[in-house]
Amino acid sequence: MDHPYELASLSPDLVPGVVALCQVALDLADDAAEAEVIVGRLRHPGPLPGSAGERRTTGWVALSGSDVVGVVLGSTGFRDPSVGHVDLIAVHPDHRRHGIGRALLARVESALAGFGARAVALVGNAPVYAWPGIDVRYTPAVCLAEASGYARESVAWNMTADLTPGSLALESTAPAEARLAAAGVAVRRAVTADVPGLVEFAQEHFGLGWGAEISESAGIHFAVRDGSVLGFACWGSSRPSYFGPMGTAAAARGLGVGGVLLRRCLQEQHSAGLSSAQIGWVGPVPFYSANSGARIERVFFLYRRQL
Missing domain, CATH: 3.40.630.30 (Gcn5-related N-acetyltransferase (GNAT))
Structure with a gap:
């Protein structure tokens, strides 16, 4: 990375910084307003009551000094543990275009591969998810996915x-x-x-x-x-x-x-x-x-x- 950022595993003491980041980096008002719930929900390990399978989680942050300026959360699939999921990726608007998103994505892919994943999906890992996929209005995330070799498989929608x-x-x-x-x-x-x-x-x-x-x-x-x-x-x-x-x-x-x-x-x-x-x-x-x-x-x- 050609900048003074450090990647670190997401530890509990960094969670408030991740929430604060998401309140700024999630551009859509409804997402920003529920940032704390979203982060808490996505960090939930499995198994859950009433669920089959186990959900292993991983999280990484990008730090600029002590400030959290990027985050990625991933998990193994409930239905198919050979597929890892990227549940959340966000970079502070002031720190974009420095390779942080690409570095975080690579790090979470490596962690999911360590769990046994042979593929990674930018798809909600139901029953624990915040979105079905990437909202089309999050243009930087769409650009990151396509520049990183991800193929668009389908489209989903909320009402x-x-x-x-x-x-x-x-x-x-x-x-x-x-x-x-x-x-x-x-x-x-x-x-x-x-x-x-x-x-x-x-x-x-x-x-x-x-x-x-x-x-x-x-x-x-x-x-x-x-x-x-x-x-x-x-x-x-x-x-x-x-x-x-x-x-x-x-x-x-x-x-x-x-x-x-x-x-x-x-x-x-x-x-x-x-x-x-x-x-x-x-x-x-x-x-x-x-x-x-x-x-x-x-x-x-x-x-x-x-x-």
Whole structure:
């Protein structure tokens, strides 16, 4: 490196400096506002409750004197430990174009290779992630990925749900819940005793990683009929502003369960002080648009490179 920067392993005493860096280096306001939660979440080692597999983590910083001016966080994949993930990379705006990002990326690739990774993905390592990939508006990160030999594999997107008064997301669910009740379906907010059963339901119907996201959620709502879970929705698992995951059993689709659970969660996020919510890594765009008025807003490039 042709500058007076030092690379060092991320130790606990450097975490406050990393958070302060991210509050400046993450240019999008929503990301900067949740920097502390994001850093804490991504440093979470595995295994997690309700998750299969183990998540090994590594973190490196670039120091200018005692100041943290760059950071990279990486982890091994829950589903496939042969694939490492770069979960976060950020460089202070005043210290860009000095090779810091490239040096940090090389260092985390080496660390992940030491864990046994044969490929590295710039893709969220669900169930512990802050973004699906690189937001297309983070141009320096996109440039770094492509200059470093990463191939763009796919595109993902988040949707934004408006949570201000008068929005579709805040419309009362009472009429829909009354119709469900007439069909024998009860909808309620989960308490601690409900969580193991919901984790089991999610793992059976949607995959092992879903259980961990439920376990880490700030709020969960679910529907039952005759003692059997029909569907669930949660929020605050990845980040406070994020909704999801949610899932409905195939036998219950078409009843309107999903729309009710979605809006109940969004309304709870509104009560927690949010004026909008991110629906992360969206699949069924028409469903979220019709039931909450959500719109596609954040688009992400997903990259991978063989080591």
